[in-house]
Amino acid sequence: MSPATLQDQTIVEFDVRTDEMLVNMGPQHPSTHGVLRLVLRTDGEVISEVTPHLGYLHRCAEKIGENVMPIQFIPYTDRMDYLAGMNMNLAYSLAVEKLCGMKLPEKANVLRVMIAELNRIASHLVGMGAYGLDLGTFSPFLYAFREREMILDLFEELCGARLTYSYITIGGVHDDLPEGWIDRCKQFLDYFEPRILEYHALLTTNHIFVQRTAGIGILSKELALSHACSGPMLRGSLNRKAGDPEWDLRKLEPYCGYETYDFKVIIPPFDDDYYGVPYRTPRGAVIGDCWHRFYVRMLEVLESIKLIRQAMQRYPSAQGSHRIEPPRHLPGGEAYLETECPRGAMGFYVVGAPNKQAVPLRVRAKSSSFLNLSVTNAICNGCLIADIPAIVGSIDIVMGEIDR
Amino acid sequence: MTASDIITALETKFGTKIKSKSLEAIDPFIVVDPSDLVEVVRHLRDEPTLAFDLLHNISGVDYLEPDPKKAAKAGFEPHLEVVYHLQSFQHRHRLVVKVLLPRWKNDQKGQLPEVPTLTSLYGSANWHEREVYDLVGVIFVGHPDLTRILLAEDWEGHPLRKDYEFPLEYHGIRGR
Amino acid sequence: MGWLEGRFEESVVTTTLEQAINWARESSMWPMTFGLACCAIEMMATGASRYDIDRFGAGAFRATPRQADLMIVAGTVNFKMAARVRRLYNQMPDPKFVIAMGACTCGGGPYYKYGYNVVKGVDLVVPVDVYVPGCPPRPEALLEGLMRIQDKVRAMKDLTKGQPLEIPIPARTGFTHLPPELSDPDPVKAVEKQNAWAKRNKERAAPAKA
Structure with a gap:
């Protein structure tokens, strides 16, 4: 049920209904996370239609992909989802490896898991900080970036870059890994783990935050499946107790040996101690709303920490080299592979030319935020203008990935 | 169900409407005619044992070797493919459905080829079909709002065609 | 100022009106939040806890161009966005400054060759004062760019003679030190050290045969 049809809100709604008008939000707007343009059809304060306009950051990545060699395309995947460069490198590498039929040594896989999960934490931290900014609180942003800088320091030591790594x-x-990196990573995790409670005290349980996110922008499971949503957006709409599957590609179609790690997939409801966190669902929050999507992300950070610790234990005894030589030419044929990126299932579809070229015939990047954003019109229907930043922020979009 | 089971079930149901299949490809696929696409995909979605209720991706692939000297050795005839990646939420199996199209409708340059739309079956088809229309140049017949999604509305040409020429200027800003 | 200086008691400062205005202007550069792409994240990092752009008086990010002095174009500008960039620039009040942050805004960057939709440098759209290269530039580089803008403001003479023609000599410079394992007082030894380091790194990163 959308907020406009709730009983207790009718008095407010009649006050704010006037004439229909179009409001243009963006492309330069602080709470649209980049250059998204939304055209809102409003009746006073009540939204009746939202039309997202994309393409203000279209950078021709797919055209570039079919003109350069796969290893040269890796830096461009960094720049697609610039908050989670490592995960994007991983997604494209896995797709090309699937096409070439490569089997990786154990050490490479352990390193990949460790780095990808570390970047997932960094990405969710920015997601949390920026979501706080959207809702008008500045301090979680500063806390999040304080911890994120430490992760970036670790990455910098690894590959020299702060944002666009091309490491995988x-x-x-x-x-x-450089000498002593494992110890420094362990040190960081020991420092970071207790800090998560600070974030919950600052944001998750904050009364104003809960008021602005609980029960807002409810996405039903049917709608999410029809629009093929993925990642925290889909998981926030599932119900563990109703028997929904744990829809996480790390569990369903494991890559990089994720099947041998012990971790949980975060699926609501959060009304018991299943995930072992002290905070439970606040009053007013229903499955599929902004609060649940946000909380799924926050709990995923904890699971990522678990995964990194396990990978760090395996690293000293891992067999093989960190990297093997890829074939010089791509074989003919096509491969499509999806991986679980922080924002959802990122798929790469690579077509090799039949006459064995060095460059692929076609590279297609299936973006998760693209599909997650396509439900905006349906879930914003009937909400107030002030809820738009809350809803768009909870989708946690990155425009570079949507427009590619 | 494994891919061979799915394709066998489809062949018993549709017979010759499945134009070709490939089980030994990395991702097994079937090829259907544009006119049969909606019928086959509707069956894939609604049949409880198949239940392909997720349409992850629609991509258009332009098979063309722009260099005429290399065209003989390219290993394919010039054509377009529209590729649909489907998955089932319940059974978790995947299938690829392909539609083969001519590069230009009736072989007249400038006339875009046509495919029926899947927007009535999947919500995710809406934006993906707009994107394929925008970048590859395929018209989806029956789409509610088939406009450019990524490029500007007055853009000329479809950039992911292999013979696309980059613009020299756009609204007074030089392009290269 | 010569003869005026030191004639008054303590805590009285003498200056020219122009210098006072320039000082005020350079110490409160208000940038516009104009994040387009990857560089926007580095711009956010510059504004956040560790790098803290507020130390240089430029931390008040404004959401509207009407209140901003400085436009940091952080990220790739494409043809669809170019008209908006120009419009936002025109909406800013004078005097206004533009920093082109990142390789894409400096000249197309990695999208130069195959980017059919990318503007090859934001200077084709708006006039640029300072270019900050890098993909993306580090926050230190952005701070350096900001200081160059402040140098430019300090040399402004719009009360007396109008804008100076030549670019002012920077008051600060971004000089960096190499770590001790790579530097040596003897230049020959330093080069040897750096070569050995590069060789070692290359051997470490070499892939195994498949």
């Missing part, structure tokens, strides 16, 4: 490449990872 085709055939493994670019370089082995």
